Amino acid sequence: MENEKRSNSLMDKMDGLSGLPGDAAFNREAAWNRLQPRLPEQRASRKMVWWWAAAVILILCISPFLLKDRSRAVMPAPALVNSTTLPKPAPVITPDTIAQEKPVPVILAKAKQVSKMTDAVVIPPSDTLAITQPLVAAVPRQDSPLIQSTAATIPPKKRVVHINEVGGDVIGNTYIYPEHKQFKVAISGPAGFASQIVADKPSNTSNLPKN
Amino acid sequence: MTEAEYIKEAKKGSSAAQKWLFDELSGRMLMVCRRYVRNEQDAEELMLDGFCKFYSSLSGLQYQGSAALFSWVKRIMINECLMFLRKKHTFVIVSEHVAETLALQEDILDNLSAAEIFNLVIQLPAGYRTVFNLYVIEGMNHGEIAALLGISEGTSKSQLSKAKSLLQKMLLQQNIEYGKRKTQQ
Incomplete structure (x- = not known):
């Protein structure tokens, strides 16, 4: 017990000692300047700086790949013709x-x-x-009777010729060939109208009947 | 601004509050470190390391008065010093039978000033000094010291005994020199 009391008094005495009489005074400012960079907050801020730097570098490294992928996504894929992937032709129904x-x-x-x-x-x-x-x-097929019947009804194509190429005249609904013009007028057309037509004919056509 | 408020501000990371605490404690803590580690530069470095640990563990501190704060910081400093001494392997292991049982006079240290005790203690070898510091000045028992230093209780006792005998010799020497000086005057 006595030892403990003595120890406590000695402890208090020694704890109160902040310097020795002969020694140079402790330079607190210099020690603080040395301590400050080691403090936890400073370390944390430095760590944050390093983390930021690492993140920026990572983004810079990844961005070309990301942009590349995006450009690929925008551009349509080239058409690849693969014979194996071609769709099967529709079945022919017979x-x-x-x-x-x-x-x-x-x-x-x-x-x-x-x-x-x-x-x-x-x-x-x-x-x-x-x-x-x-x-x-x-659905009609080539060999079906429906196709055959329609083929029979279609008239054969004929050459279309303008009336001036032929040189004949039309009187009413009748076409008059040049060589039979006078004859036909004499038989069936009205005299006045026929004569007018004949008169309108050019001079190179003869008025004389051939037959 | 009180010490409790400075502690609160230091917890928030205020550099000014941390500086204030450093100014308040650093001088005494340096003397604590020097009591364990003789080299001044090493002691100062250990004190700075101790303050780093103190600031980093400040968030878990519940302020219970100035004395409690001081003892807490001192404990951090002592641990730093012991770790340093363990790394350096400066402990002198002395077996029990070799240890002398020279008893130190009980009240002799009380008559000495803190500075005189300090000057005597730092002259002891590292092993003696450490056990003497922990037992006599810090008030630990041999079991705690043995656990802290990783030695047996008997070794701790013998180290303390050796330290006391050595101090006795040194005090006698000082008294003789003091007496000589007195007679010369």
């Missing part, structure tokens, strides 16, 4: 294939319910109906 085609089952799920609601509807014996002729058959 009468043989139509005959081979299985009847398309049509499920009438609500048929029974409908029949219950309306007595007038005749219920088929089974729930499925078979459509034997698909609608595709309505």
Whole structure:
């Protein structure tokens, strides 16, 4: 106990010692200037500076790749023709294939319910109906009789010639060939009109009848 | 502004408050470090390291008065010094049977001033000095010292005993020299 008291008094005595009489005074300012860079906040701010620098460098390094990817995304991809990826041609439907085609089952799920609601509807014996002729058959084919009949009705093409090329005249609805002009006028056309037409003819055409 | 307010400001990272605390404590802390580490430059460096740790651990401090703050900072400084001494391997391990059992007079240190005790203590070898500081000045028991230094309690006791005998010799020498000086005058 006595030892503890002495120790405490000695401790207080020694703790109060802030310098020795003969020694040079402790330079607090110089020590503080040495301490300040080591302080936690300074370290934290320095760390932050390094983190920022690292982040900027990282962004600078990554940005070319990012821009490259973006330009790729904007530009359309080049068209690549791959024979293996080409779509299959549509199947050619012929009468043989139509005959081979299985009847398309049509499920009438609500048929029974409908029949219950309306007595007038005749219920088929089974729930499925078979459509034997698909609608595709309505499309005419080259060898179909429909095509043949239409080909027979189309008139053959004829050469279209202007009336002046031929040199004849039209009297009413009748075309008069030049060599028969006088004859036809004499037979069927009215005299006044025919004579006028004849008179209108150029002088190189003779008025004399050929026959 | 009170010490508690300075502590609060220092916790927030105020450089002015930290400077004020440094000015208040650094002189005494340097003497604490010098008591353990004889070299002045090493002691100053250890004191700065201790202040760094003090500021970094300031957020966890609950201010309970000036004495508590001082003892807390002093403990940080002592730990820094002990770590330094451990790294340097300056502890002199003296086995118990070798240790002399020269008893130091109980009240002899009380009659000496702090500066005189300081000058005596820093002349002791590192091992003796450390145990003497921890036992006599800091008031630790041998169990605590043994745990702190990683030595056995017996070794701590023998180190203390050696330190006391050496101090006795030094005091006698000083008295003789003092007496000689007195007679010459």
